Amino acid sequence: MKPKNKTVATWLTFLGGPLGLHRFYLRGFGDLLGWLLPIPTALGLYGIERVQQFGQDDMWSWWLIPLVGFTISGCALMAIIYGLMAPEKWNARFNPGADPEALPGRTNWFTVVGIATALMVGTAVLMASLAFSFQRYFEYQIEEARKISQ
Template sequence: MAKHKNKTLATALAFLLGGVGAHRFYLRGGVDRLGLLHLCCLPATGLVYGLGRAPNPFWVLLPLIVSCLAGFVEALVIGLTPDERWDARHNAASNRSSHSNWPLALLLVLTMLVGTTILIATLSRLFDLLYTGGAYG
């Protein structure tokens, strides 16, 4: 019997640790290519920091920020998937069925709140650096 994949746990992993691909490893195992791509953002951030040529700390964190934003989008996609489709895709061999309830709804609202805040802050800082050279901070 295959292990049952919990949709709320997968959404929480995408929300909290989506920047390093924890939800991808939970759902697809340790050799998922997109999960490894998420995980590569940490060495990329360290490489940019180690080179020491970034005039602004924003550029150092940009690979990690982009990976986290992708994790927020994936949290929304996972959380908004209907239970029947979720079970058909991830729990086909399991005898249990998924029943989403209010913790998933709260997690989705929190994902929208935090994800859009980070997206707007990232875009505003990016445009500030690109168009004014960081004149506003």
């Protein structure tokens, strides 16, 4: 079994996490969560398509678009967790039988850049998803209140 590199896992989680690529890299193609991760991603992208087709007043898009944002944010968080994991813990978990200080579990500058990028992008996507969700929800509530008052 080939050793799992922490830097590769960090970048795969950040860049391909919403498609489950990091899960397949770390756990193999039998990982159920790896196969399920593309579902909320695809639903969120469908929500973006619905906004382009039907406009911002489409209620289904309000529910679907945050799915892709939360999936991207969750994967960015996992990239940070993987990148910050101690080499001993990394090798014990993903490279059993390897030396606790083996090279694949060590952190290098490329790992640190991946952590910082995941932190910046993940935070921005999470805040944008929350802002979009709350804005659309409150606008809907105001519109419904206007209907009731008339």
